[in-house]
Amino acid sequence: MVELAIGFMPERRIKLSRRRMIQLAVAMSAMSACSPSTETETAKDGIAPWPHDLHVPTVKHPGYGTFPDYFEIGETGPWPKILSEQHKRQLEKFADLILPATESAPAPSVIGIADFFDDWTSAPYPWMTDTRKTVHQGFIWMDKQADLMFGKNWLELSEAQASEVLILMRDASRDEGPLSRPAWMYKNLRELIIGAYYTTEEGEQDLGHIHAQPITGDYPGPTGEALNHIRDLIISLDLDWDNLPIGSPPYENYASYAFTADEPK
């Protein structure tokens, strides 16, 4: 059993089987494509039309305000979460293709990328509102495009097939043509996935970023290998190394550099 939150009615939650949920999502997408307000666009040259008129849930929340609680943010965060399970799975699949797991680093789905998007797309601010629209319209488009290309929806595609869809989106023009919206979707979601991933501890570790820990005494500056590297670089560029203040004070070479700017006459 999975839980589907109907986007524009966040308080209504219904329990559904996974199969039923997929059926429902397909039905919903068909519904939106046929809805009377939408000019019925049909696929041209194997490209699915973007569901411009698809209703996107609005969020009515005042935001966390100018003086939020820094410590008690709570399990659920400041605003009700409205991202559907279906969207979560779709985003996870997207994210895991962008940054696939390696031997030493977990996939985005493993470190909570779905929760990140749940928070993000449920927020009331402008950037997040744009993303909510992208997600709601975009995965309808992706399902249709997957269907045109492979006769399956996005979640059913194999890794190789899904990659082909992403390549189509990645390489398309964002300025014009039938793929400009999918191309933006790719760019925007990719940016968020990367940003969300590397701001986690696992992401930092993958970067090799050393997160500062409190120290007593003076900050030492670069040491060991890092110091050797920068020294070799500075010397190789024929710049002066000997007059630089290296490490904690005091500096013995302190007086070996001076800059004379005279009083203007």
Add this chain to the structure above:
Amino acid sequence: MTNVVNEDYDVVIVGSGGGGGMAAYRLTSLGVKVCLVEQGPNQDPGEIPMFQRNDEAPLRAIGTPDKNWGYFDNGVCGTWLPDQPYASDEGVDFTWYRAQVVGGRTNHYARHSPRMGPYDFIQGDLDGLSPNWPVTYDEMKPYYDATEAVVGISGVNTGMYNHPGTPDDILQPPIAPRAYELLMMAAARKVGVPAFQRHNAILTRNLGDRMACFYATPCMRGCSIGAAFSSSTSLIPLANKTGKLTIVTRAKVCTVETGKDGKAIGVMFVDTQTGVEGRIKARAIVLAASACASAQILLTSGKNGSKDGLANSSGQVGRNLTDTPAVRVTGKFASLENRPRYDEFGANMDHIYMPWWGYEAQKKGLMDFPRGYHIEVGQGFRDAPELNAMQQYSDRNGLAFGPGLRDEIRRHWGSFVYLDGRGEMVANDKSYCALDADLKNKWGYPVLRFSFEWSDYEYNQIAHMQETFSTIIERAGGEVVSGLGAPKDVMSKPGGMVHEVGTTRMGTDPDITVCNPFGQTWDVDNLYVMDGGVLPTNPHKNPTLHIMALAYRNSENLAQRLKQGEI
């Protein structure tokens, strides 16, 4: 908070930032009974989220309309304060970045604290582009010393002309440069641009109750241990200790009230939570609500709503508004790709800078802009990754995905360094703030409208920065990847550097200035201004130290006049 404050005070100070905090400290330590009125809430320094990770906050802690500088940023700050809108003239996108919390914007400023030099005080006289300061460096020196002794400054003295040092017994040891800072120092020096460790309002040694920096937490969130100076952790506790200070919070001062004789008798405020009005009486009033906010209070305090406002016989309230022209030029360094990792965080803020060196060339007319600038240096892998700053690393090779992308991002992490120019603007007629004819704040009081224009002085200066920064980056083996192009397109937005000053400038001529050489308004004997508004010019040397040194000095003047019964 108290709505009606019945007690009589010697002085009411409006605003608890750099200027207001220093005034409260100095006045109370001289035995003056002070009531400090602040529109924002108090913040317990122990409640600062120093160690919270960005991924513990909503939206990875990035800036939003509610908190422009991020979820954990200290200061209840933003350009968008829902209750207090402001307007800009068409085509002017003025950013008025305000704080509303005890400590004001000092809670999260970047702590760069260079002194002004003798030349900065008289340059107007020499190039004729602005009035002189009504004080000289020699007169200000003891106040810089005293201010720095309480603020706490670490760094080195450059020994350069017009960059006066801090006495050895006050100056704390500097902070070791990071790897990329060493590279930029060496390259700058090689091309004839001076480079030194800079003066930061960050303790590297304990000072009183405040502890030395432990080099691990973002200073813009505030600093519970008081290593990073802020009015709220470093001045107000000292003022509190005197027993002479009362703080009233969440009280927005709307007007200064005057008696029949034209003297100020107190302030009128609204409780920002209930909207109820209140009054506080005092023998003297100090406005320190920040340059534009104090101008707004004066303009709103006009007799019977007169548009001229209070203390404005010169017509100069709100005029002479300047900000710091700035540009960022970023270099990409192949030689820094995949470089060995180490803890590059340091004291979070820049450890080095490049002071202005072109005084003589300018005097000789060899430069097409009249005032100086300095250079700040940033990036590397100093800060922890931020959600909206990863594209630089991930998009070098188009918008790739899949295996290999991780290696790519890791390779570029830490291989960018930017140079930030911070220049001096010359005040002009087109840059000012005034009351908007229609717009009102939540409580029905008029709000500001901004007009602003950079001139060729600033554009030419930006062009010079771009050329100089490119030279330094290239000499260091880097390739410039952003920040070039027409200055007007790439430079900072008006107000963007949050160094707005000049709106109630002080001087010796009452016809063209609002305050006398001690920050006392010419028109109202017992009304002082002690924030950035009084600065007659806006030297590129970041304003807060000068604001505080003047508040220190001018508070002594006020205390003395109170004591002598002149007020």
